[in-house]
Amino acid sequence: MTTLFKDLSKSKRENYISWHDYFMATAFLAAKRSKDPCSQVGACIVNDEKKIVGIGYNGMPIGCSDEDFPWSKDSIDDLENKYLYVCHAELNAVLNKNSADVKNCTIYVGLFPCNECAKVIIQAGIKEIIYLSDKHSHKTSTIASKRLLDAANVKYWQYMPQQCQIIIDFSEIDWNNMNQMPQTPEKHDVEKHELIDSVFNLNL
Numbered sequence: 001m002t003t004l005f006k007d008l009s010k011s012k013r014e015n016y017i018s019w020h021d022y023f024m025a026t027a028f029l030a031a032k033r034s035k036d037p038c039s040q041v042g043a044c045i046v047n048d049e050k051k052i053v054g055i056g057y058n059g060m061p062i063g064c065s066d067e068d069f070p071w072s073k074d075s076i077d078d079l080e081n082k083y084l085y086v087c088h089a090e091l092n093a094v095l096n097k098n099s100a101d102v103k104n105c106t107i108y109v110g111l112f113p114c115n116e117c118a119k120v121i122i123q124a125g126i127k128e129i130i131y132l133s134d135k136h137s138h139k140t141s142t143i144a145s146k147r148l149l150d151a152a153n154v155k156y157w158q159y160m161p162q163q164c165q166i167i168i169d170f171s172e173i174d175w176n177n178m179n180q181m182p183q184t185p186e187k188h189d190v191e192k193h194e195l196i197d198s199v200f201n202l203n204l
């Protein structure tokens with residue numbers, strides 16, 4: 001008898017995330033590391049093989065403590081505002097690159113790049129910017145940025161994610177399966193077991 005039903009075990013999952021959502025979500029995940037109380041920005045650089053070659057978020061330079069440098073933005077003393085000190089997400093993503101260069105790459109970023117980042121993007125050879133928010137579009141730094149990017153033929157466009165939320169749920173993992181210890185446990189299996197124990201101890 002021929003079956004009228006599709007064998008689900010043989011079909012691929014349908015609700016996997018798109019490339020654009022994946023790279024933008026990666027930028028957003030990086031932004032979660034930011035200490036900026038007002039704007040957490042993340043950037044993710046991707047090459048033409050869809051490989052991530054750089055990730056960054058806005059933060060104080062190495063050796064400049066997040067505790068000692070200011071995070072405010074409206075002190076009358078410029079030296080007490082973050083702007084003179086913080087490294088922007090795009091700069092960090094380029095500097096953190098794990099490839100020889102980022103020529104012809106695309107950068108995914110939560111906030112439209114400022115003029116300083118536009119210069120870095122252009123000089124690094126990045127050819128496309130995909131951004132979410134343009135909340136500083138009225139600022140001279142954004143207007144100058146667009147002028148630079150237009151002149152240098154760097155494409156930019158605003159992305160609307162296909163899913164408004166992507167939830168990372170660590171408890172989705174198949175703990176039961178991971179818990180099956182082999183007869184002669186390898187070192188990594190013991191570590192896995194310890195991890196499971198510590199997760200359960202945290203009541204996750």
Ligand SMILES: O=c1ccn([C@H]2C[C@H](O)[C@@H](COP(=O)(O)O)O2)c(=O)[nH]1
Pocket residue numbers: 036038039040041057058073082086087088089090111112113114115117
């Ligand atoms: O191209 C950019 C522009 C800004 N940022 C960072 C720098 C600051 O930490 C915040 C902006 O702070 P506001 O309070 O929204 O002015 O965003 C960046 O990483 N890249």
Ligand SMILES: [Zn+2]
Pocket residue numbers: 088089090113114115116117118
């Ligand atoms: Zn910038």
